[in-house]
Structures are given as structure tokens and as C-alpha cells.
Amino acid sequence: MKRFLLGLLVALSLNAVDRVNGEDDVAPVRMGCGIMTFDTVPGWGLRPDGNSAIGSTHGGVVVDKAGNIYTSAKEGVFVFSPDGKVVQSYLGKAYSNIHDMEIREEESGEFIYGARNADAEGIKFNAHSGEIVLHLGVPEESGLKDSIKFNPTAITVAGNGDIFLSNGYASNHIFKYDKTGKYLMHFGTKGNGMKEFNTAHGMTLDTRYEPPRLLICDRNHEPKGRLLHYSLNGEFMDEVITGLGMPTSVAIQGDYVSVPDLLGRLVILDKSNTIMAVLGFNPDPAKGRNFNVPQDQWVEGIFSGTHGSYWDADGNLYVQDWNVAGRIMKLVRAVPSSN
Template structure:
């Protein structure tokens, strides 16, 4: 390593140890490696006074065709421009507790599908107007006698079928048609190969043909694995293990970003090999929900929960956090 390289590495290390106090006092931090190298954008999503626009977060991120960024907080859904300015909010009881989101173009409109864990339902609403057009409560016609229904993940098949994971309760994954009619369910709670121990995240894995479900089995032992199921609910494969506590997954091209609740994002290629680790937090005292904003560290996550790619390959990452943290990572070309 040259002296210049040592100085650069030392500087990045020092900067990454600085608390996030105000955007003008913090420099970007570089993370990742190879084709998955990113620079942070200090202060992205903060108000002019430097405080978070979100409040407590336990949700997801999606991006519409115009590049606007939707993130779900405890209070509802907040919409940002690509440079981090708030342009819209969907607030009130019907938009709270959206734990996971998926966005989908249908005709001339874009719709957001949401899994509302504490509100015990899935929903679908117009991304640009907020109009709720579909609700998915627990399907009584399934014949199951569940004491609790707490959906944590939602995704949509190419034909419009909707998959809703009851990840905080039964660990069944429910399948509905595009009108909301119950079709089937699969999966049970446990630690066997074909069981889920917190089926926390789920997306449509378009890296393969035909597309299949990619499920984040967060607390399975050994902890942290990704599974493939086909769209009929049949087990295909265990594709990655030892990922800590994977909370969600977002696919772009041949790559998938997987937030780990323990404070990092891993990126896997089409062979499901980890090719980059972003923002790893080695400090247990600065992990978890109760990390206040004055203890945030630029380039280091506290409890990653949701992520999404934009058209340029940049990543937006949301932490599970008491103050409401979302970080933009700009891909280094």
C-alpha cells in the first residue's frame, strides 16, 4: 500500500467515527468494494434544522418512476425527491405501521403494496394520490384459527397475485389474486429446512427465469438465511445462510441488497455470493432501535431494515431507529 493510500484509508476511518451532528460538518464516507462501491450523502433526508423528517422508523423504502423515494415510518409514508427534500406525506391511522412495501406499475398508475404488521392487514394504494384501493385482512376462508395476524412482508407476482407473509405470528405466507381473493397459504413456523423462524422479508426474485419468491428467514438457526420458493408455494432451495438477521431484500439486475438488523447491508450476486458489505457496525452500543440522532455515525448503520435501488444503481437504506434514519448511498462509477 502506498503512503497516499494509507492516508486515504486513515482519513476515511477517522471520518466514519464522527457522529452525525449536522450535514455541513460531515464528509461523505466511502464503503463497499469493486463494482459495489458507494459514497454516503451526509444529511440526506434531514430538515433544514438538521433533524429527521421521519420520526421513529420500522419500515421500508421504494422508488417511483420519477425517482421519488417513499419510506414508511411509524407515522405514515414520507415521500422525498432524489436529493432528499420532502414533497408529500401520507399520514394518519390508515398509513401507519407499514412494515414492508412494494411498488408496481399497473396501466398508467403506480401502486404501493404494504404489509401493516400491527394493523393486521395488507393494503394497496395509489402512489401518487394515496387512495387505498385494496385491503387484505386475515383470510377467514383459509380455515386457520390464528390468535394473531401480523404481516411483515408483501410482494406481487407478474400476473398480479399478491403474497403476504405473516412473519411476526404464524409464519404462513398467504397468496391472494389481484382482486384480494384468498388462494392458498404455505409455510409453518420452525427451524427445519422448509420452515420459517420469522419470515420477515420477501420480494420477487427477477434474477431468474421464471421469477420466484426470495424470502428472508430472519431468525432461523443458524441465523440468517435466504430461501427460494416458486409462485405455487413449493420449496426450491436454501440459497444463502449466516447472514445475521436479514430483514428484507431488493433486487436490481443480477444483484440483491439485504439489510441485516445487526447494522450492515450485504450485496449478493446472481450466484448468491456476498460481493460487498456496507456500513458494518461493530459497536454493540450503537446498534438497535434506541440510537439517538446525536449518536449516529456517518457510513455506519444502527439497525438496517429496508433498502431499494434507483435507476442509477444508488441505494437508499432505512434503519430501524427511534429518530428516523434513512441514508442515500451513491454508486461510484
């Protein structure tokens, strides 16, 4: 086993050296298993000079109905074509530090909802014009405005337009607003108990079930991170799965959910919440959960701190690492999607 691991690390290091030297012959890496088998796309999302196009990343990924990929970075939101070229960007103070995103098609167009952790708000903006149409903060009506820090980590939207915003880096309350931003309620408390959140870090609407419910990442739950189900009325439903490391976000396609793990891997679950595949596992404990991995030390097919992911219509995955240089990767489904 030691000899195998040594050989693996040597091979990975050689692959990294290829990238350092600017060589173009880095081969795709196959990962996963069964119907969840993927190939990496070397160099996807990099500028023509081979450097990252987006800068420091601590954010999410969404895909619009045309197949364009949006990823958030410290400086704002970058929009990529499916072949990895930047075609649009929304930069500056109004779009900085979006930690999590959701995209939703509405009557007046496609809109992105964002949780801005360091900028202490939720926002909604038009995906194609960038126009910001809604700002969300701690509601006066909640009675919490003057007593808690606001550092939101996740946002999602129900079918009727109700918005859920998690204060995961602070009080761990989840605030519920209607589609106009009117406060409706809040729920959740900080702790390590069954019905508490020890960093409610990621969240989405789980449409695998009827009625849909919230799927929430309890990232720092001890002894291991877990996923939880809550009703749209804020009622605890179930502990979905435990032992996930540090789950950061969740993205649904059909019966499947992708779960980035900050320790350096991405887990795919089926509708029974059984693990179907583990992608990009990092065997080096010094590189998993490490923001400061420079681009010249990236290794094809190996993640360092997976933070956001999203599926496209063909079942391909786009994965963002929490990374000082800004890393986003495309994984092409090797077995055709049945969705």
C-alpha cells in the same frame, strides 16, 4: 488489531460529534468494493434544521419511475425527491406502521403494496394520490381466521398481479391472493427446519431467474439467518444462502440483491448469491440491532439496524435503519451501474 479498532472508533466518534454540533462539514464516507462501491450523502433526507423529517422508523423503501423515494415510518409514508427533500406524505391511521413495501406500475398507475404489522393488514394504495384501493386480512376461506394472530411483515407481487403477504411476526404462514384480493392459498409453517420459517421477515419477487420465484428472509433461523427460494405455488425450492446474521428484507436490481441485516450492515449478492460487498458494518455490538440510537449518536457511513433498502435507476441505494429518531440514507454508486 486492537490499536486499529480503537482508532476506528475514535474517528467514528469524532464524526458523530460533528453531527451533534450541527457542523456542515461531515464528509461522505466511501464503502463497498469493486462495482459495488458507494459514497454516502451526508444529511440526505434531514429537515433544514438538521433533524430527521420522518420520526420513528421500522419500515421499507421503494422508488417510483420518476425517481421519488418513498419510505414508511410509524406515522405513515414520506416521499422524498432525489435530493432529499420531502415532497409528499401520507400520514395517519390509514398509513401507519407499514413494515414492508413494494411498488408496481399497473394500467391505472403506480401502486404501493404495504404490510402493516402492528395494524394487522395488507394494503394497496395509489402512489401519487394516496387512495387506498385494497385491504388484505386473514381470509375466511383459509380456515385460520379465528386461530392465528395476524402481524404481517412482508408483501410482494407476481407478474400476473397475485399478491403474497407474510405473517412473519406470528404464524409464519404466507398468504397468496389474486390481484383482486381473492384468497388463493397459503403455505409455510413456523419452525427452524429446512422448510420452515423462523420469522419470515422480508420477501420479494426474485426476477434474476426464469421463472421468477419468491426470495424470502428467514431472519431468526438458527444458527444464522438465511434466504430461501419458494415457487409461486408455495413449493420449497432451495436454501439460497446461510450465515447472514438477521436479514430483514430484499430488493432486486438486475442480477443483484441488497439485503439489510438488523445487526448493522447491508450485504449485496450477485446472481450466484455470492457476497459482493458489505456496506456500513457497525463495529460496536452495542449499536448493532439497537433501535434506541438517538440522532446525535448517528455516525456517517455506519448503520445501526438496517431494515429496508431499494435501488434507483442509476444503481444508487436508499437504506432505512430501524431507529427511534427515523433514519434514511442515500448511497451514491461510485462506479457507474451497468443496468
